Amino acid sequence: MYIKRFACLILPCFILVSFYLPKVLAQDIVVEDIEVIDLESRSVVGEYVVGEEGLEVGSVYLIDRDYFVKDMSKEFEGATFIMTAMDDEGSKGADFITFSVKVPIVVWLATDKRWGNPPKWASDGEGWKEQPDYLAQTNEGDTDIFVLRSKEFPAGDISLSGNNDAPANLAPMYWVFLTRGAGGAAVEATDRLTTTWGKLKSNR
Structure with a gap:
């Protein structure tokens, strides 16, 4: 009888957590070694x-x-990153950098603050969000602190466009690093909860 009462209490909690927990985990920065496949660019360098x-x-x-x-920011320690070229600062056009990944990821652009407004392809309207709470600082003189922008991508092909596409101002070339997307963490959490609920049911 007590097991049945316990199960009745757990069920509403399970339903709430199964919807809410993945959303919480999606906000975390998860760093792991991400395989970058078929990396190509139209670099002049x-x-x-x-x-x-x-x-x-x-x-x-x-x-x-x-x-x-x-x-x-310590959250980025160990992140996979793509080395770009300063002399590609004037790059324009779609598919300037292309690569593939096997897992959902978050792509982070470290952009020069003199970019001003980002190119249309890297704007809020295209799903990119400025992340002022995180830091990437280098010894690059006038460009020592970068503006970070991020966007989630599913597993598959990823394309990034040119550094100098409108309406951005001409500024030093952006560089790129990658963290794990929310998809994997959310599925893993839901699977664990489903397994737990299955065990409770089997003990009734």
């Missing part, structure tokens, strides 16, 4: 590459300069 190790203080983030990360 050379091939873009994934950083050999995860993002950390001291990481060089450009293929054509020795600028490095001087400070950053």
Whole structure:
């Protein structure tokens, strides 16, 4: 009898948590090693590459300069990052950087504050959100503190456009790092709750 009463109390909680918990987890920054597949760019400098190790203080983030990360939010430590090129600052057009991933991810753009308004492709209207609560600072002189913008993508092909697309001002090239998207965490949490509820039912 007590088990039945306990199950009746648990059911409403389970329903609430199964809807609410994944949304909470979706707000977390989850860093893991993300495989970047078929990375290509239309760079005038050379091939873009994934950083050999995860993002950390001291990481060089450009293929054509020795600028490095001087400070950053601890939430990004170990994040997979793509090294871009300063001399691609005038880049324009769709599909400037393309790659694929096997898991849902969040793409973070570290953009020069002199960008002003972001290009249309990286604007709020296209799903990109400015993230003023997080920091990425380098030793790049006038461009030491970057404006961060992020957007979630499902597993599959990802395309980023040029640095100098309208209405952005000409500014040093953005660089890119990746964190895990919410999809995996939300599914995992829901699965655990479903399993727990199944065990309770089997004990009734």
